[in-house]
Amino acid sequence: MLFYVTSRIFPGKTFVVVCDENDTIAHAKAHMLHILYELGRSDLQFRFRFKGEYLKDALTLKDYGVSDNCVVEFAPLAKPSAAISEMRRTSIYNRRHIGGDVITALEAEVKIFKKRETLLANLRVVLWVLGVATVCAAGTVYWYSFTWQSIFFLFGILKIPSFSRLGGFVGRTGLFQRRFAAIFSVMMLLNLLASVILAFVSSYIEIVDCYIEPGQLNTTAFDEGAFGGEEIGVFYGCKHQLWYSAIYFALHALVVFMAVVYSVKLWYNFKFEIGTYIEPRLIESKNIHKLLTDAASSRSKSQRNAAFELNNLAATSQDNKFKIVSEGGVQTLISLSLSTDEATQEYAVEALAELLTIPAIQDQFVEEGGLPKLMALLHAFNSDVVNEAAVAISYIAADNEAQREAIASHHGLEDLCHAVRSGDVDIMCSVAGTFLDLSMTAASRSAMVGTPTVAAALVQLSRCQHHETQRLALQTIELLALENSNYILTDRSLLASLLSIPKNSNDTKLWLLAAKIMMYFVENSEGCRGLVHADGMVEAFVEFGSSSDEMLQVVMSKIVLSMIEAKEHRSTLVNIGFHDVLTTLRTCVSDEGAWRNVEQAIVLFGSSIDVGMSRYHSARSLDSDGGKRSVQPHHPHRVKFATPD
The missing domain is CATH 1.25.40 (Serine Threonine Protein Phosphatase 5, Tetratricopeptide repeat)
Known part of the structure; x- marks a missing residue:
């Protein structure tokens, strides 16, 4: 399949990436890195974003629903304005520090693909030389060698893959490139063996068996007059043809040997694909201690890169999550989440959301005082930061019943209500899920009933056009009504919202929830x-x-x-x-x-x-x-x- 990549960093350009749906995001990024290499921007660190969600390197395109002809956004590590100015500067820092391994891997792949182009071009030249030699084979003593040489030549010239480093393999011949290289290598080895044998036989007849003893002359085999009638060793009448055959097959063996060398090298070269070196370096575990050290530095760029790498590591595996926590990464990410740099803040909050998918880490996070700071991020101006913070809070509310009361206290409910007023569908859905989880616990449910702003927020959520958000909000309202039936009567706009549901939705489950309320x-x-x-x-x-x-x-x-x-x-x-x-x-x-x-x-x-x-x-x-x-x-x-x- 193929998908399109657009970016404000490259206005007017749309890039095409060809991948399989089961390829990882890292593999797709490797394709994009090769495109950036041609533009001279291989040092530009970036992520893919699809439907408002940043794509993790370790997951696959299928996991995110990226299908054929989808449009994916190219999001630079820095914000667009910073990225554009950064493009005008040198890339020495990126090469020596963060991303240097990836750039080295990219250069190694480029070198391999350039070599592949050269090998295929040389093999094509050798094939045409063999094609000319095939015609010349008809003039040798062993003229029938023309048959197998023709078969080998036609197979090679028709099946040799077409490849360019920018366009990759072209046509059906590019689908089975390693199979071609293996079969053609065997063919050329057989051809080489045949040429060596025929060259040796021709030379042997020329040197050893071309003379006969006097008295054993065969008048049909030579022209006596041509040698003045002297009874000396007489050469067969095919003398010149034997010399031609010996020289021909010797030279032919040399050319075929070159074809064997090229085909074997290609067979080895064909095992490398885009991402062979890059993909493991994008997914592999980085030095977490070094990343945390960079995060503690005063350089905003170092902090941004460290937050980016920590986010990718947290999304890769549970082992990496626990490694980050064991190295003291929770406090570091909390500090980065309060950074004035929006990109750093976003990556740090996203990394925290990844860590908080583990209930054991949630307890440590709350103990270290991270919850109030996470709630404060619901007031951020960047909607992506608010969304990630809302997601992180929803993880705590869903998995950790003991922490629900902590979320409902210390103005946490007011912070959640403030996030609802943003109007962002993703944020509203996350907050609606959090409200439902909080309403499952008696203490937090009582706190919600006693907070007037929660009722207004739930009414707004029930009016959302996103059906899942509506369902979560109506379920929460029903649970709060069980706690205090007078609670739902405080906001008269709720009734209008309930009566509008049949007009706006065909989901009978929503109708039933509205009727129960x-x-x-x-x-x-x-x-x-x-x-x-x-x-x-x-x-x-x-x-x-x-x-x-x-x-x-x-x-x-x-x-x-x-x-x-x-x-x-x-x-x-x-x-x-x-x-x-x-x-x-x-x-x-x-x-x-x-x-x-x-x-x-x-x-x-x-x-x-x-x-x-x-x-x-x-x-x-x-x-x-x-x-x-x-x-x-x-x-x-x-x-x-x-x-x-």
């Missing part, structure tokens, strides 16, 4: 009054009632029954057309208990208000005149209530 409204007189007078209530209830989800039908039937049982609201319900809700529910419900609730609601609705009764009869007559009951099930034991006059 509305149950708390109808159980409270003030909440029920607010629900009755809420804008769009009838339309939303019709949508809820038309669902085929039986659990949702049961909940909605209880809600409408509770609303109608409150006599003070019946006239209002009649005026706003609540009979449409009853008709929809009566038509669609399939659960026996829900059907009983709806029938009871209809009886109460019709027995109390004459106007409501007339509208109800109108709806019944519409049904009997051809109204469709597309979802109504058959219940032979269903109870039919008599309609009062």
Whole structure:
């Protein structure tokens, strides 16, 4: 597959990287490094970013969902403005310090590929020389050698791979390059053996067996007149052809030997690919002590590079995580996360998030006072920093029940609410997950109920267009309502958010959560009054009632029954057309208990208000005149209530 790489550092340029979906990010970066080498910027350290997420070197393209024709962003280690100015300066520091091993590996690969180009070009020349020699073979004593030489020549000239260092292998012949080199080497060895034997045989006949004793002359084998009739050793009539054959096969053996040497070298050279040297150096464990020393230096560039490398190491394996912690890396990363350099701050927070995936490290992090500083990062101006901080906090809340109370205290809830106001979908999703985890513990749940800003934040989260965020927020609201049912009544905008869910989402699971929360409204007189007078209530209830989800039908039937049982609201319900809700529910419900609730609601609705009764009869007559009951099930034991006059 191939994907495209864009960057603000190289405006107007789009790079193409060809990889397999199972290749690591480090392998893809190796391809990009070769492109940068041609641009003279191989020393520029960078990362890939896809869908707002930085890609870790040790993971694969498939892990991040990078598929064919995707667009990946090239993100330099420094921020764009700093990177552009850095491009105008010398690269001596990068070569001697951070990244020097990678550049050395890159130069080694470039050298290999340049050698491959030279070997293939030389082998192609040798092949054409052999092609000319193949034609000349017809004039030798052993003219039939023309046949195998032709086969060898045609195989070589047709199957030799086409390669350039910039474009790589081209065409189908580049798919099996090592197989070609192996087969062609065997062919040339056989050809070499044949040429040596034929050259030796031709020379032997010329030197040893070309003379005969006097008296054993064969007049058919020579022209006596040509030698003045003297009875001396007479050469066969093929003298010149034997000399030609001996010289030809000797020279041919020399050329074939060159072909053997080139093909064997190519067979060895073909085992190297882009990333053979670079990829291990991008993934391998660095000297953690040296990185932490660089992080403690006063040079901002050293700190940035150290944070970058520590982040990559933390993402590689659990062993590296524990090594970083054992070397005192937690405090170092906490200090770097408070750096004034945005890039350093971002890499450090991301590294902390990687470390905090391990519960044992979470305890040490909290003990060393890292949690308040992590919460403070939720106020950062850089949304990437806020997002990584929110992710790190969500790890602690999910895995460590003992630390949830610590998160809820010391203004932690206010910090989380502030992060929600950023409006970033990723941040909101992480915070919503954290709120749900906190609501699982009694102490932190009580703290959330006692914090007014949490209610506003949850309402904002419930309005998010991201369904997972909505689900987490609604589940949290339901749990907090169990703690204190009056809690959800403090923010009237919550009701509007719940009623808008059917319009904005087709997820019946979200509908069910919203309906369960509305149950708390109808159980409270003030909440029920607010629900009755809420804008769009009838339309939303019709949508809820038309669902085929039986659990949702049961909940909605209880809600409408509770609303109608409150006599003070019946006239209002009649005026706003609540009979449409009853008709929809009566038509669609399939659960026996829900059907009983709806029938009871209809009886109460019709027995109390004459106007409501007339509208109800109108709806019944519409049904009997051809109204469709597309979802109504058959219940032979269903109870039919008599309609009062």
